[in-house]
Amino acid sequence: MLGVIGIPSYAQDYSISLLPFSTDNYDEFSPAYYRGDIVFCSNQKSTIFIDYTDEKENLPPLNMYRVEEVERNVWGKAELFSKQFKSNANEGPATFNSTGSEIYFTRNNNNKKKIGNFIDKNNRLGIYYSKFNRRSNEWSEPTPFKYNNPAYNFAHPSLSEDENYLYFVSDMEGGYGGTDLYVCKLENGNWGAPQNLGPNINTTGNEYFPFIHSTGRLYFSSDEHGSIGRLDIFYSEKVNVEWHKPIHMDAPINSRYNDFGLIIDAFKKSGMFCSDRQRTSDDIYAFTPLYPMFENSQRQEENDYCYVLYEDGAENPDPSLFEYEWTFGDGNKARGLEVEHCFNGPGDYTLELNVIDKLTGEVSYTQAIYPLKIEDIAQVYINAPDTVEVGQEVVFDGRKTNITDFDIYRYYWDFGDGRKTRGIEATHFYTIRGNYIVQLGVVSREDKEGNSEKRGVYKNIVVVGSLKERGRRTSD
Numbered sequence: 008m009l010g011v012i013g014i015p016s017y018a019q020d021y022s023i024s025l026l027p028f029s030t031d032n033y034d035e036f037s038p039a040y041y042r043g044d045i046v047f048c049s050n051q052k053s054t055i056f057i058d059y060t061d062e063k064e065n066l067p068p069l070n071m072y073r074v075e076e077v078e079r080n081v082w083g084k085a086e087l088f089s090k091q092f093k094s095n096a097n098e099g100p101a102t103f104n105s106t107g108s109e110i111y112f113t114r115n116n117n118n119k120k121k122i123g124n125f126i127d128k129n130n131r132l133g134i135y136y137s138k139f140n141r142r143s144n145e146w147s148e149p150t151p152f153k154y155n156n157p158a159y160n161f162a163h164p165s166l167s168e169d170e171n172y173l174y175f176v177s178d179m180e181g182g183y184g185g186t187d188l189y190v191c192k193l194e195n196g197n198w199g200a201p202q203n204l205g206p207n208i209n210t211t212g213n214e215y216f217p218f219i220h221s222t223g224r225l226y227f228s229s230d231e232h233g234s235i236g237r238l239d240i241f242y243s244e245k246v247n248v249e250w251h252k253p254i255h256m257d258a259p260i261n262s263r264y265n266d267f268g269l270i271i272d273a274f275k276k277s278g279m280f281c282s283d284r285q286r287t288s289d290d291i292y293a294f295t296p297l298y299p300m301f302e303n304s305q306r307q308e309e310n311d312y313c314y315v316l317y318e319d320g321a322e323n324p325d326p327s328l329f330e331y332e333w334t335f336g337d338g339n340k341a342r343g344l345e346v347e348h349c350f351n352g353p354g355d356y357t358l359e360l361n362v363i364d365k366l367t368g369e370v371s372y373t374q375a376i377y378p379l380k381i382e383d384i385a386q387v388y389i390n391a392p393d394t395v396e397v398g399q400e401v402v403f404d405g406r407k408t409n410i411t412d413f414d415i416y417r418y419y420w421d422f423g424d425g426r427k428t429r430g431i432e433a434t435h436f437y438t439i440r441g442n443y444i445v446q447l448g449v450v451s452r453e454d455k456e457g458n459s460e461k462r463g464v465y466k467n468i469v470v471v472g473s474l475k476e477r478g479r480r481t482s483d
Contacts (some may be wrong), residue, residue: 022259023293028085034048034288035281036049036100037216039270042107046088048100068097069097071089071099072088073085080293095118098112098118100112108138113163115133116130116151133160134155134164152164154198160177160178162177165218167219175217187203187209188214205249207250210229213230222275224244225244226242228241234261235255235262236266256269260294262284265281266282268291274300275302279291299461305386307387313347313348315345317345327365329365330362331374336359337354357378358376359377382409385410388464389445390405394468396471396473397473400434418447422437444465444468445468
């Protein structure tokens with residue numbers, strides 16, 4: 008059981024609601040942001056790639072639809088996104104550039120208007136690109152992604168905000184399991200070779216529906232990584248050049264049903280995801296975090312209380328008779344013209360450089376006096392060890408936070424393993440070895456207009472095996 012000081016760790020982090028354009032009889036899934044609206048897929052029966060069973064042969068193919076948010080939480084009627092992308096093959100999911108002028112989307116490689124193309128088990132999925140022409144008000148003829156291969160599926164594209172990286176799913180040879188996540192980098196106007204995201208992301212199971220956020224956080228779905236349902240939603244971030252161990256999103260985002268296709272806005276204030284939890288079809292849900300998001304958190308800097316002291320203007324008394332001695336104002340002293348000293352913490356100190364008579368041991372005269380004010384770095388601060396053991400109760404303390412431009416109202420902890428809580432202090436333990444990113448965010452009280460200030464930092468915690476585990480491995 009997780010021990011905390013503050014609200015219980017099992018408190019839900021999000022409120023969710025079924026969106027009104029989700030229907031009883033058809034599937035709606037894979038929303039994408041498009042010029043303030045939402046483009047989503049409809050009419051594929053609760054599967055990720057095409058399930059070519061007889062019972063589904065009479066279903067219409069998957070198409071892309073567009074719906075407008077008329078006002079906050081009020082949606083218009085869903086309409087076909089573009090007749091240019093309608094065929095007798097499956098169309099979508101899609102991703103757009105920031106201006107909505109370019110689209111990458113999934114479709115069957117054989118998409119000619121021939122009945123039965125979309126249920127042909129040999130008609131694999133590919134990624135296609137099109138550009139919008141404002142003069143003609145039309146999309147260009149879709150161009151196939153250069154790495155499409157009729158022997159494999161390429162699907163679920165997600166374009167980074169800077170348009171330099173394209174993430175996608177494929178079951179191409181050489182992966183870790185059924186379907187893996189890959190990325191291509193734009194190099195001199197061309198997409199470089201697909202790079203597998205590696206074993207921290209991909210498993211022997213299936214990974215689907217990548218969504219790369221503007222902050223660099225990667226959301227995706229998997230039926231592995233300790234999934235509690237069939238497909239669950241996870242996220243990961245790159246630490247240096249390696250993807251961090253994926254974090255499982257807690258309820259109500261994940262359930263014991265299929266949960267996938269998550270997107271979240273640039274400020275991480277709201278988003279959407281898909282699930283078949285309420286009925287046999289896939290539906291789109293909106294979610295709003297109940298915890299504030301600290302999207303601009305900085306890596307924590309460590310306070311340095313150590314100084315090298317040297318007096319440039321010091322005279323040179325006879326070293327056989329005299330020597331220098333520093334007093335640091337904290338009860339400590341050290342002899343020598345140049346010394347190093349570490350103070351215990353912030354404060355106001357008075358430094359004195361005295362000339363000591365070697366014969367008597369008394370101060371002959373004072374060479375210099377300096378006031379020294381030591382202050383902590385202006386930041387939120389996580390006071391916790393850098394390395395802990397599995398099962399070890401760890402106290403995370405925020406009392407050394409040094410924020411002067413607003414009064415802190417609440418402290419929010421994210422332990423990097425999917426658990427969160429509130430309070431200036433929290434106790435937590437980890438159950439799995441690994442490298443975790445711990446975040447502490449603080450907020451002020453809301454003003455009359457409902458605005459508040461917030462600040463956040465993060466630091467890495469390495470969780471190693473317990474002493475018993477390490478002993479067992481050594482004996483083996």
